[in-house]
Amino acid sequence: MKPIRMGMIGLGHIPQNAHLPALSQLVEKGEVVLQAFCDVDRGIVSEQAKVWGAKSVYTDHREMFDKEELDGVYVCLPPTLHTDAELIAAEKGVALFVEKPQSLDMAQAVAFCEAINRAGIVSQVGFMSRYYPSSEYLKAMLETRIPRHALVQLFYSGRHIRYWTSRMALCGGSYVENTIHMIDLLRFFLGDIEAVSAFYFYRAEGEGPDPINLPYAYNVNYRFKSGVVANATTSRVLNVNYSRREVTVVADDALLEWSAQNVVLNGEEVKAWDSRPNAFALQTEAFVDAIRKGDRTAMRSSYGDALNSLAAVLGANASAERGGELVLLEDMVAGRVMWSSGEDI
Numbered sequence: 001m002k003p004i005r006m007g008m009i010g011l012g013h014i015p016q017n018a019h020l021p022a023l024s025q026l027v028e029k030g031e032v033v034l035q036a037f038c039d040v041d042r043g044i045v046s047e048q049a050k051v052w053g054a055k056s057v058y059t060d061h062r063e064m065f066d067k068e069e070l071d072g073v074y075v076c077l078p079p080t081l082h083t084d085a086e087l088i089a090a091e092k093g094v095a096l097f098v099e100k101p102q103s104l105d106m107a108q109a110v111a112f113c114e115a116i117n118r119a120g121i122v123s124q125v126g127f128m129s130r131y132y133p134s135s136e137y138l139k140a141m142l143e144t145r146i147p148r149h150a151l152v153q154l155f156y157s158g159r160h161i162r163y164w165t166s167r168m169a170l171c172g173g174s175y176v177e178n179t180i181h182m183i184d185l186l187r188f189f190l191g192d193i194e195a196v197s198a199f200y201f202y203r204a205e206g207e208g209p210d211p212i213n214l215p216y217a218y219n220v221n222y223r224f225k226s227g228v229v230a231n232a233t234t235s236r237v238l239n240v241n242y243s244r245r246e247v248t249v250v251a252d253d254a255l256l257e258w259s260a261q262n263v264v265l266n267g268e269e270v271k272a273w274d275s276r277p278n279a280f281a282l283q284t285e286a287f288v289d290a291i292r293k294g295d296r297t298a299m300r301s302s303y304g305d306a307l308n309s310l311a312a313v314l315g316a317n318a319s320a321e322r323g324g325e326l327v328l329l330e331d332m333v334a335g336r337v338m339w340s341s342g343e344d345i
Protein backbone atom coordinates (compact mmCIF):
# COMPACT_ATOMS: atom_id res chain seq x y z
CA MET A 1 0.00 0.00 0.00
CA LYS A 2 1.44 3.37 -1.04
CA PRO A 3 1.56 5.80 1.91
CA ILE A 4 -0.62 8.92 1.73
CA ARG A 5 1.62 11.99 1.23
CA MET A 6 0.43 14.55 3.75
CA GLY A 7 1.16 18.28 3.90
CA MET A 8 0.50 20.58 6.87
CA ILE A 9 -0.02 24.37 6.75
CA GLY A 10 0.24 26.00 10.20
CA LEU A 11 2.26 24.08 12.80
CA GLY A 12 0.91 25.63 16.00
CA HIS A 13 -1.00 24.32 18.99
CA ILE A 14 -3.57 22.00 17.39
CA PRO A 15 -1.34 20.08 14.97
CA GLN A 16 1.34 19.66 17.65
CA ASN A 17 -1.09 18.40 20.28
CA ALA A 18 -3.74 16.57 18.26
CA HIS A 19 -3.21 15.97 14.54
CA LEU A 20 0.49 15.10 14.49
CA PRO A 21 0.32 12.61 17.40
CA ALA A 22 -2.56 10.92 15.52
CA LEU A 23 -0.82 11.03 12.13
CA SER A 24 2.45 9.74 13.57
CA GLN A 25 0.67 6.48 14.54
CA LEU A 26 -0.19 6.05 10.86
CA VAL A 27 3.36 7.02 9.84
CA GLU A 28 4.64 4.17 12.03
CA LYS A 29 2.32 1.74 10.25
CA GLY A 30 3.56 2.97 6.84
CA GLU A 31 0.14 4.38 5.93
CA VAL A 32 1.15 8.06 5.88
CA VAL A 33 4.29 9.98 5.08
CA LEU A 34 4.68 13.55 6.40
CA GLN A 35 5.76 15.01 3.09
CA ALA A 36 5.85 18.77 3.74
CA PHE A 37 5.32 21.21 6.61
CA CYS A 38 4.64 24.92 6.06
CA ASP A 39 4.54 27.71 8.63
CA VAL A 40 5.37 31.39 8.19
CA ASP A 41 7.52 31.03 11.32
CA ARG A 42 10.72 29.33 10.11
CA GLY A 43 11.77 28.44 13.67
CA ILE A 44 8.49 26.60 14.38
CA VAL A 45 8.37 24.75 11.06
CA SER A 46 12.01 23.60 11.28
CA GLU A 47 11.60 22.45 14.88
CA GLN A 48 8.33 20.59 14.20
CA ALA A 49 9.77 18.95 11.06
CA LYS A 50 12.59 17.61 13.23
CA VAL A 51 10.21 16.38 15.96
CA TRP A 52 7.82 14.57 13.58
CA GLY A 53 10.18 13.66 10.74
CA ALA A 54 8.68 15.77 7.93
CA LYS A 55 10.55 15.44 4.65
CA SER A 56 10.60 19.12 3.64
CA VAL A 57 9.80 22.52 5.11
CA TYR A 58 8.37 25.72 3.62
CA THR A 59 7.39 29.16 4.82
CA ASP A 60 5.09 29.80 1.83
CA HIS A 61 2.25 27.40 1.05
CA ARG A 62 2.21 28.38 -2.65
CA GLU A 63 5.80 27.23 -3.02
CA MET A 64 4.91 24.04 -1.14
CA PHE A 65 2.02 23.27 -3.51
CA ASP A 66 4.26 24.07 -6.53
CA LYS A 67 7.09 21.78 -5.50
CA GLU A 68 5.35 18.88 -3.75
CA GLU A 69 3.04 16.11 -4.88
CA LEU A 70 0.54 15.80 -2.04
CA ASP A 71 -2.44 13.52 -1.53
CA GLY A 72 -3.81 15.49 1.42
CA VAL A 73 -3.18 18.70 3.33
CA TYR A 74 -4.14 20.03 6.77
CA VAL A 75 -4.85 23.76 7.04
CA CYS A 76 -4.53 24.70 10.72
CA LEU A 77 -4.60 28.50 10.72
CA PRO A 78 -6.40 31.02 12.91
CA PRO A 79 -9.66 31.83 11.10
CA THR A 80 -8.71 35.32 9.87
CA LEU A 81 -5.49 34.08 8.21
CA HIS A 82 -6.95 31.91 5.46
CA THR A 83 -6.03 33.15 1.98
CA ASP A 84 -5.94 30.73 -0.93
CA ALA A 85 -4.61 27.38 0.38
CA GLU A 86 -8.10 25.87 0.11
CA LEU A 87 -8.45 27.10 -3.49
CA ILE A 88 -5.04 25.73 -4.51
CA ALA A 89 -5.75 22.38 -2.86
CA ALA A 90 -9.06 22.17 -4.77
CA GLU A 91 -7.41 23.14 -8.05
CA LYS A 92 -4.70 20.52 -7.59
CA GLY A 93 -7.08 17.79 -6.44
CA VAL A 94 -5.47 17.55 -2.97
CA ALA A 95 -7.77 16.30 -0.18
CA LEU A 96 -8.34 19.02 2.39
CA PHE A 97 -8.63 19.03 6.18
CA VAL A 98 -9.46 22.51 7.53
CA GLU A 99 -9.66 23.37 11.20
CA LYS A 100 -12.82 24.99 12.52
CA PRO A 101 -13.97 27.74 12.33
CA GLN A 102 -13.26 27.66 8.60
CA SER A 103 -13.21 31.48 8.38
CA LEU A 104 -14.81 34.47 10.09
CA ASP A 105 -15.88 35.68 6.66
CA MET A 106 -18.93 33.79 5.41
CA ALA A 107 -18.34 34.92 1.81
CA GLN A 108 -14.83 33.48 1.87
CA ALA A 109 -16.09 30.16 3.23
CA VAL A 110 -18.81 30.01 0.56
CA ALA A 111 -16.23 30.70 -2.19
CA PHE A 112 -13.94 27.95 -0.80
CA CYS A 113 -16.92 25.60 -0.64
CA GLU A 114 -17.82 26.19 -4.27
CA ALA A 115 -14.23 25.47 -5.39
CA ILE A 116 -14.10 22.30 -3.23
CA ASN A 117 -17.42 21.03 -4.57
CA ARG A 118 -16.42 21.79 -8.18
CA ALA A 119 -13.16 19.89 -7.72
CA GLY A 120 -14.89 16.96 -6.00
CA ILE A 121 -12.05 16.53 -3.48
CA VAL A 122 -12.34 14.81 -0.11
CA SER A 123 -12.79 17.52 2.53
CA GLN A 124 -13.20 17.58 6.29
CA VAL A 125 -13.67 20.45 8.75
CA GLY A 126 -12.19 19.68 12.18
CA PHE A 127 -15.41 18.88 14.05
CA MET A 128 -13.86 15.93 15.84
CA SER A 129 -16.73 15.63 18.37
CA ARG A 130 -18.70 13.78 15.69
CA TYR A 131 -16.09 11.01 16.04
CA TYR A 132 -16.64 10.26 19.74
CA PRO A 133 -18.28 6.84 20.12
CA SER A 134 -20.74 8.56 22.48
CA SER A 135 -21.83 10.82 19.60
CA GLU A 136 -22.51 7.81 17.35
CA TYR A 137 -24.34 6.11 20.21
CA LEU A 138 -26.62 9.05 20.97
CA LYS A 139 -27.31 9.60 17.27
CA ALA A 140 -28.34 5.94 16.97
CA MET A 141 -30.66 6.32 19.98
CA LEU A 142 -32.41 9.17 18.17
CA GLU A 143 -33.14 7.02 15.11
CA THR A 144 -36.23 5.55 16.80
CA ARG A 145 -37.28 8.80 18.47
CA ILE A 146 -38.51 12.25 17.47
CA PRO A 147 -36.32 14.91 19.12
CA ARG A 148 -38.01 18.22 19.85
CA HIS A 149 -35.75 20.19 22.18
CA ALA A 150 -32.01 20.56 22.82
CA LEU A 151 -29.71 22.45 25.14
CA VAL A 152 -25.99 23.31 25.15
CA GLN A 153 -24.45 25.00 28.19
CA LEU A 154 -20.76 25.91 28.37
CA PHE A 155 -19.14 27.72 31.26
CA TYR A 156 -15.52 28.74 30.62
CA SER A 157 -13.03 30.64 32.68
CA GLY A 158 -12.50 34.24 31.58
CA ARG A 159 -8.73 34.08 31.88
CA HIS A 160 -6.44 35.03 29.04
CA ILE A 161 -5.21 32.09 26.96
CA ARG A 162 -3.68 33.50 23.77
CA TYR A 163 -3.86 36.84 22.03
CA TRP A 164 -5.84 35.81 18.95
CA THR A 165 -8.35 33.74 20.95
CA SER A 166 -8.85 36.72 23.28
CA ARG A 167 -9.90 39.24 20.65
CA MET A 168 -13.35 39.42 19.04
CA ALA A 169 -12.05 40.50 15.63
CA LEU A 170 -9.50 37.66 15.52
CA CYS A 171 -11.52 34.69 16.81
CA GLY A 172 -15.15 35.83 16.48
CA GLY A 173 -15.70 35.33 20.23
CA SER A 174 -15.77 32.19 22.36
CA TYR A 175 -19.11 31.21 20.84
CA VAL A 176 -17.58 31.06 17.35
CA GLU A 177 -14.20 29.69 18.43
CA ASN A 178 -15.38 27.05 20.93
CA THR A 179 -19.15 26.60 21.05
CA ILE A 180 -19.16 25.87 17.29
CA HIS A 181 -18.05 22.31 18.21
CA MET A 182 -21.21 21.67 20.22
CA ILE A 183 -23.47 23.41 17.70
CA ASP A 184 -22.03 21.17 15.03
CA LEU A 185 -22.61 18.18 17.31
CA LEU A 186 -26.27 19.18 17.67
CA ARG A 187 -26.43 19.24 13.87
CA PHE A 188 -24.96 15.71 13.78
CA PHE A 189 -27.88 14.66 15.98
CA LEU A 190 -30.66 16.89 14.65
CA GLY A 191 -29.85 18.06 11.10
CA ASP A 192 -29.51 21.59 9.74
CA ILE A 193 -30.33 24.84 11.52
CA GLU A 194 -32.68 27.33 9.89
CA ALA A 195 -32.82 30.44 12.09
CA VAL A 196 -31.05 32.09 15.03
CA SER A 197 -31.73 34.82 17.56
CA ALA A 198 -29.14 35.83 20.16
CA PHE A 199 -28.43 38.14 23.10
CA TYR A 200 -24.84 38.71 24.26
CA PHE A 201 -23.56 40.41 27.40
CA TYR A 202 -20.77 42.46 25.83
CA ARG A 203 -17.68 43.41 27.83
CA ALA A 204 -17.15 47.16 28.10
CA GLU A 205 -14.00 48.60 26.55
CA GLY A 206 -10.97 47.92 28.79
CA GLU A 207 -12.92 45.69 31.18
CA GLY A 208 -10.20 43.00 31.13
CA PRO A 209 -8.49 40.85 31.99
CA ASP A 210 -6.27 42.31 29.30
CA PRO A 211 -6.22 41.55 26.34
CA ILE A 212 -9.68 39.92 26.41
CA ASN A 213 -12.43 41.95 24.73
CA LEU A 214 -14.84 39.04 24.26
CA PRO A 215 -18.45 39.08 25.48
CA TYR A 216 -19.05 37.76 29.00
CA ALA A 217 -22.02 35.66 27.98
CA TYR A 218 -23.82 34.44 24.88
CA ASN A 219 -27.45 33.29 24.93
CA VAL A 220 -28.54 31.88 21.59
CA ASN A 221 -31.81 30.37 20.33
CA TYR A 222 -32.04 28.14 17.29
CA ARG A 223 -34.82 26.70 15.17
CA PHE A 224 -33.78 23.59 13.24
CA LYS A 225 -35.27 22.75 9.83
CA SER A 226 -36.99 19.78 11.50
CA GLY A 227 -38.77 22.16 13.89
CA VAL A 228 -36.57 21.26 16.91
CA VAL A 229 -35.80 24.30 19.06
CA ALA A 230 -32.54 24.64 20.93
CA ASN A 231 -30.91 27.03 23.35
CA ALA A 232 -27.12 27.35 23.50
CA THR A 233 -25.52 29.37 26.26
CA THR A 234 -21.87 30.09 26.77
CA SER A 235 -20.14 32.22 29.33
CA ARG A 236 -16.60 33.34 29.83
CA VAL A 237 -17.02 34.84 33.26
CA LEU A 238 -15.44 32.58 35.90
CA ASN A 239 -12.05 33.58 37.29
CA VAL A 240 -11.51 30.20 38.94
CA ASN A 241 -10.09 27.04 37.45
CA TYR A 242 -13.44 25.41 36.71
CA SER A 243 -15.39 24.85 33.53
CA ARG A 244 -18.45 22.81 32.62
CA ARG A 245 -20.12 21.53 29.47
CA GLU A 246 -23.63 20.13 29.10
CA VAL A 247 -25.33 18.83 25.96
CA THR A 248 -28.93 17.59 26.24
CA VAL A 249 -31.46 16.40 23.67
CA VAL A 250 -35.10 15.78 24.56
CA ALA A 251 -37.49 13.40 22.75
CA ASP A 252 -40.91 12.18 23.92
CA ASP A 253 -39.62 9.38 26.13
CA ALA A 254 -36.01 10.40 26.56
CA LEU A 255 -33.95 13.13 28.16
CA LEU A 256 -30.53 12.31 26.68
CA GLU A 257 -27.31 13.77 28.07
CA TRP A 258 -24.10 13.55 26.03
CA SER A 259 -20.49 13.72 27.15
CA ALA A 260 -17.27 12.59 25.49
CA GLN A 261 -17.24 9.60 27.85
CA ASN A 262 -20.85 8.58 28.39
CA VAL A 263 -24.53 8.83 27.46
CA VAL A 264 -27.22 9.25 30.11
CA LEU A 265 -30.90 8.43 29.50
CA ASN A 266 -33.51 9.86 31.90
CA GLY A 267 -30.87 10.21 34.62
CA GLU A 268 -29.36 6.70 34.21
CA GLU A 269 -26.05 6.07 32.47
CA VAL A 270 -26.76 3.77 29.52
CA LYS A 271 -23.27 3.59 28.06
CA ALA A 272 -19.80 4.64 29.25
CA TRP A 273 -16.28 4.46 27.87
CA ASP A 274 -13.46 3.69 30.35
CA SER A 275 -11.07 6.37 29.24
CA ARG A 276 -11.90 9.38 27.11
CA PRO A 277 -11.73 8.15 23.49
CA ASN A 278 -9.32 10.00 21.20
CA ALA A 279 -11.71 11.61 18.73
CA PHE A 280 -8.82 13.36 16.95
CA ALA A 281 -7.22 9.99 16.15
CA LEU A 282 -10.54 8.54 14.93
CA GLN A 283 -11.07 11.61 12.75
CA THR A 284 -7.52 11.34 11.34
CA GLU A 285 -7.97 7.64 10.50
CA ALA A 286 -11.25 8.44 8.73
CA PHE A 287 -9.62 11.25 6.72
CA VAL A 288 -6.71 9.05 5.59
CA ASP A 289 -9.07 6.21 4.76
CA ALA A 290 -11.33 8.51 2.69
CA ILE A 291 -8.28 9.77 0.75
CA ARG A 292 -7.16 6.20 0.06
CA LYS A 293 -10.63 5.23 -1.20
CA GLY A 294 -11.23 8.57 -2.94
CA ASP A 295 -14.56 8.67 -1.10
CA ARG A 296 -15.63 12.25 -0.48
CA THR A 297 -18.91 11.08 1.06
CA ALA A 298 -17.11 9.27 3.89
CA MET A 299 -16.27 12.32 6.00
CA ARG A 300 -18.71 13.34 8.74
CA SER A 301 -18.11 17.10 8.29
CA SER A 302 -17.32 17.87 4.67
CA TYR A 303 -16.62 21.52 3.92
CA GLY A 304 -20.08 21.82 2.35
CA ASP A 305 -21.87 20.22 5.30
CA ALA A 306 -19.96 22.38 7.80
CA LEU A 307 -21.13 25.67 6.24
CA ASN A 308 -24.40 25.42 8.21
CA SER A 309 -22.46 25.20 11.50
CA LEU A 310 -20.39 28.24 10.57
CA ALA A 311 -23.50 30.20 9.53
CA ALA A 312 -25.13 29.23 12.85
CA VAL A 313 -22.38 30.80 14.98
CA LEU A 314 -21.63 33.81 12.76
CA GLY A 315 -25.42 34.24 12.52
CA ALA A 316 -25.56 34.38 16.33
CA ASN A 317 -23.00 37.22 16.24
CA ALA A 318 -25.06 39.02 13.58
CA SER A 319 -28.29 38.62 15.56
CA ALA A 320 -26.72 39.82 18.84
CA GLU A 321 -25.38 42.92 17.08
CA ARG A 322 -28.96 43.63 15.92
CA GLY A 323 -30.41 43.38 19.42
CA GLY A 324 -31.58 39.77 19.05
CA GLU A 325 -33.22 40.15 15.63
CA LEU A 326 -34.13 36.86 13.91
CA VAL A 327 -31.47 35.88 11.36
CA LEU A 328 -32.12 33.23 8.71
CA LEU A 329 -29.03 31.15 7.98
CA GLU A 330 -29.80 31.17 4.26
CA ASP A 331 -29.39 34.97 4.42
CA MET A 332 -25.99 34.53 6.13
CA VAL A 333 -24.83 32.10 3.43
CA ALA A 334 -26.14 34.36 0.64
CA GLY A 335 -24.35 37.39 2.14
CA ARG A 336 -27.60 39.31 2.71
CA VAL A 337 -26.81 39.47 6.46
CA MET A 338 -23.30 39.84 7.87
CA TRP A 339 -21.72 40.39 11.26
CA SER A 340 -19.44 43.37 11.78
CA SER A 341 -16.25 41.36 12.46
CA GLY A 342 -16.11 42.70 15.99
CA GLU A 343 -14.38 45.94 15.03
CA ASP A 344 -16.96 48.22 16.62
CA ILE A 345 -17.66 46.24 19.77
Ligand SMILES: NC(=O)c1ccc[n+]([C@@H]2O[C@H](COP(=O)([O-])OP(=O)(O)OC[C@H]3O[C@@H](n4cnc5c(N)ncnc54)[C@H](O)[C@@H]3O)[C@@H](O)[C@H]2O)c1
Pocket: 009, 010, 011, 012, 013, 014, 015, 038, 039, 040, 041, 044, 059, 061, 076, 077, 078, 079, 081, 099, 100, 101, 126, 127, 128, 177
Ligand atom coordinates in the same frame (compact mmCIF):
# COMPACT_ATOMS: atom_id res chain seq x y z
N1 LIG B 1 -10.50 21.03 16.99
C1 LIG B 1 -10.12 21.60 18.10
O1 LIG B 1 -10.47 21.19 19.19
C2 LIG B 1 -9.22 22.81 18.02
C3 LIG B 1 -8.44 23.14 19.14
C4 LIG B 1 -7.59 24.25 19.02
C5 LIG B 1 -7.56 25.00 17.84
N2 LIG B 1 -8.38 24.65 16.80
C6 LIG B 1 -8.40 25.46 15.55
O2 LIG B 1 -7.21 25.23 14.80
C7 LIG B 1 -6.84 26.43 14.11
C8 LIG B 1 -5.40 26.73 14.45
O3 LIG B 1 -5.32 26.96 15.85
P1 LIG B 1 -3.96 26.79 16.66
O4 LIG B 1 -4.38 26.76 18.07
O5 LIG B 1 -3.14 25.67 16.11
O6 LIG B 1 -3.26 28.19 16.32
P2 LIG B 1 -1.80 28.69 16.71
O7 LIG B 1 -1.90 30.15 16.87
O8 LIG B 1 -1.25 27.87 17.83
O9 LIG B 1 -0.94 28.32 15.42
C9 LIG B 1 -1.15 28.91 14.18
C10 LIG B 1 0.13 28.71 13.34
O10 LIG B 1 -0.11 29.18 12.03
C11 LIG B 1 1.06 29.83 11.57
N3 LIG B 1 0.67 30.67 10.44
C12 LIG B 1 0.06 31.87 10.43
N4 LIG B 1 -0.15 32.29 9.16
C13 LIG B 1 0.34 31.32 8.34
C14 LIG B 1 0.39 31.15 6.92
N5 LIG B 1 -0.09 32.06 6.08
N6 LIG B 1 0.99 30.04 6.43
C15 LIG B 1 1.50 29.10 7.26
N7 LIG B 1 1.46 29.20 8.62
C16 LIG B 1 0.88 30.29 9.15
C17 LIG B 1 1.56 30.56 12.79
O11 LIG B 1 2.93 30.91 12.65
C18 LIG B 1 1.33 29.52 13.88
O12 LIG B 1 2.44 28.66 14.05
C19 LIG B 1 -7.85 27.49 14.55
O13 LIG B 1 -8.87 27.62 13.59
C20 LIG B 1 -8.42 26.94 15.84
O14 LIG B 1 -9.75 27.38 16.08
C21 LIG B 1 -9.17 23.56 16.86
